[in-house]
Amino acid sequence: MNKTVLITGASSGIGEATARYFLQRGWNVSATMRSRSKVGDWSQEKRAICPYLDVTKPETISAAIHETLEHFGQIDVLVNNAGYALMGPLEGVTADRLEHQFQTNVFGLVSTIQTVLPVLRQQGGGTIINVASIGGRLAFPLTSSYHATKWAVEGLSESLRYELRRFGIRVKIIEPGGVKTNFINHGTTWATHPDYTKMVDKVKQFSEKINDSLPAPQGVAKTIYRAATDKSGRLRYSPYGEAFLLLHAILPDKLWRYLIENMMLGKIK
Ligand SMILES: NC(=O)c1ccc[n+]([C@@H]2O[C@H](COP(=O)([O-])OP(=O)(O)OC[C@H]3O[C@@H](n4cnc5c(N)ncnc54)[C@H](OP(=O)(O)O)[C@@H]3O)[C@@H](O)[C@H]2O)c1
Numbered sequence: 001m002n003k004t005v006l007i008t009g010a011s012s013g014i015g016e017a018t019a020r021y022f023l024q025r026g027w028n029v030s031a032t033m034r035s036r037s038k039v040g041d042w043s044q045e046k047r048a049i050c051p052y053l054d055v056t057k058p059e060t061i062s063a064a065i066h067e068t069l070e071h072f073g074q075i076d077v078l079v080n081n082a083g084y085a086l087m088g089p090l091e092g093v094t095a096d097r098l099e100h101q102f103q104t105n106v107f108g109l110v111s112t113i114q115t116v117l118p119v120l121r122q123q124g125g126g127t128i129i130n131v132a133s134i135g136g137r138l139a140f141p142l143t144s145s146y147h148a149t150k151w152a153v154e155g156l157s158e159s160l161r162y163e164l165r166r167f168g169i170r171v172k173i174i175e176p177g178g179v180k181t182n183f184i185n186h187g188t189t190w191a192t193h194p195d196y197t198k199m200v201d202k203v204k205q206f207s208e209k210i211n212d213s214l215p216a217p218q219g220v221a222k223t224i225y226r227a228a229t230d231k232s233g234r235l236r237y238s239p240y241g242e243a244f245l246l247l248h249a250i251l252p253d254k255l256w257r258y259l260i261e262n263m264m265l266g267k268i269k
Helices: 012-024 057-074 095-123 144-165 195-212 220-229 242-250 253-266
Strands: 004-007 028-029 077-080 085-087 125-131 169-174 188-190
Touching: 004 012, 004 057, 012 028, 028 057, 057 095, 077 095, 077 220, 085 095, 085 144, 095 125, 095 144, 095 169, 125 144, 125 220, 144 169, 169 220, 188 195, 195 242, 195 253
Parallel strands: 004 028, 004 077, 077 125, 085 188, 125 169
Antiparallel strands: none
16 A cells, blocks of 8 residues: 655645655655645645644644545654744844744644654654754854744654654654745745844845746755655754864864854844
8 A cells, every 4th residue: 555645735835746756756745735836836735635734723734634545544754844933133023923933833833743643653653853943053143933933843843753653653854955846935024123134134035036046946856755664763864064064073162163153144233
């Protein structure tokens, strides 16, 4: 029987590329989506369905898992990919916006895991793949809200690995570096504050400038596939992020901070 993967946030970017990669390799794919505008692109695919799933709405998570089981009979791999970035100075971040950032990137991922776990335990195993970021291991200016969520995903996933191993359930963390998707242009929202305008402009300019030179998401999709199928106990995979993580680990902290500040903020006060 073909294996089945359920992916959150499969309407664009890494989620869509991952859905297509698994499909090409003969898997059944539940490419769950909040936006319905892309569903038509999948209508010819016999081994794919596109259930509606908004990670901030628990009832849609249960319904999407139910639909996937009805259609394919099992779920072997869950890829928690849905997410966005709330950027901007912490002083300008409202409680509502911070809450929504956590509802999506952390609590939505937790609800999805909690809903799928009884299924995986009953099946006798499976794999949970959480898409974090290099931004879950290190931090850049004006990104505190997003980093807080991705650092949370890192800690949660590492802990979860211990408690699920005995059930034959593997946990994997994907930590991509910068990838060209809708993330910077559409998947990022900015909080503002009048006293941080120059800094915000500088970081916006920096991200817009690098966006075009970033690699396509297919490389991350391949890594997610590898994590799903490699049978190893490896926890972390960092497609396009390894060099950054290595530099962060080996450079003295002062030098690292100098390089990041210079690169992203320049000489502004
Ligand atoms: N691109 C990068 O440089 C990068 C680097 C490191 C980590 N990541 C992580 O990779 C993941 C995917 O991002 P991406 O780069 O592929 O960006 P993207 O193209 O903007 O895709 C994000 C996906 O998440 C979905 N999403 C957002 N909120 C959702 C919700 N409440 N419920 C369900 N789906 C929701 C979006 O759906 P809609 O179409 O409905 O908005 C979209 O399908 C994110 O977790 C991101 O943090 C990205």
